[in-house]
Amino acid sequence: MNADDVLAVLEAGRKIDVILTEVQLAGSVDGFELARQIRENHPNTDVILTSGVTRAADKAGNLCDDGPVAKPYQSHEIVRRINILRERRRRALRP
Amino acid sequence: MASSEHLPQECVTTRRWAVLVVEDEILVRLTMADCLRAAGYVVVEAANATEALAVLTSGELVDVIFTDVRMPGAMDGLMLARWVHEHHSRIQVLVTSGNGDAAVSSGLPDDTFFSKPYAAEEVARRIHLLLEDRRN
Numbered sequence: 001m002n003a004d005d006v007l008a009v010l011e012a013g014r015k016i017d018v019i020l021t022e023v024q025l026a027g028s029v030d031g032f033e034l035a036r037q038i039r040e041n042h043p044n045t046d047v048i049l050t051s052g053v054t055r056a057a058d059k060a061g062n063l064c065d066d067g068p069v070a071k072p073y074q075s076h077e078i079v080r081r082i083n084i085l086r087e088r089r090r091r092a093l094r095p
Numbered sequence: 096m097a098s099s100e101h102l103p104q105e106c107v108t109t110r111r112w113a114v115l116v117v118e119d120e121i122l123v124r125l126t127m128a129d130c131l132r133a134a135g136y137v138v139v140e141a142a143n144a145t146e147a148l149a150v151l152t153s154g155e156l157v158d159v160i161f162t163d164v165r166m167p168g169a170m171d172g173l174m175l176a177r178w179v180h181e182h183h184s185r186i187q188v189l190v191t192s193g194n195g196d197a198a199v200s201s202g203l204p205d206d207t208f209f210s211k212p213y214a215a216e217e218v219a220r221r222i223h224l225l226l227e228d229r230r231n
Contacts, residue, residue, distance in 0.1 A: 001121065001142060005121040005142075008121055008122060009121060012122055014125070
């Protein structure tokens with residue numbers, strides 16, 4: 001799946017809570033640009049960026065609230081991040 | 096009625112049937128995958144035959160493959176079906192295409208072919224029947 005696929009899914013109106021994306025993607029749009037577009041056009045969707053490239057991971061800190069997830073990652077770390085993001089959304093919705 | 100939680104662990108089988116959906120159109124693939132997940136299957140998605148082969152050679156358990164015929168890459172869905180038949184004969188393959196002639200030219204049995212557009216529920220029903228036959 002590349003960035004175009006992700007955007008097609010979102011544009012189709014599918015409700016996606018969290019997207020985990022690699023920084024380096026096939027195609028013209030990389031993970032950074034994808035995260036930027038999602039923030040701008042789909043503010044209800046959170047993005048977790050991951051990369052095996054340290055420099056890329058550092059840059060991702062600006063686009064991913066809790067910083068990037070470096071590869072190789074453990075799946076439980078991703079689950080933990082997702083839970084944090086969901087809890088943050090829930091709190092934001094509370095009156 | 097006995098509950099599985101009272102059985103010795105080695106007597107309990109918890110593995111759900113797994114379906115590999117191979118389709119390059121993301122929204123078509125997601126619709127099919129969502130339907131199968133709702134039906135209780137483990138679903139693995141692949142955007143082309145190369146990704147499907149990567150899944151199969153990784154050791155991921157797959158019981159049924161539902162694949163489109165026309166996909167980008169060197170291998171189409173019919174070639175994938177033949178490869179699976181040769182290397183993983185236990186896995187059953189269902190094929191779909193917008194071109195009805197694909198079924199005729201492939202020599203596939205009628206009940207393994209779905210013309211596009213298909214109803215995801217109909218595919219899920221066929222998969223259910225296939226797997227029930229295997230269980231029995």
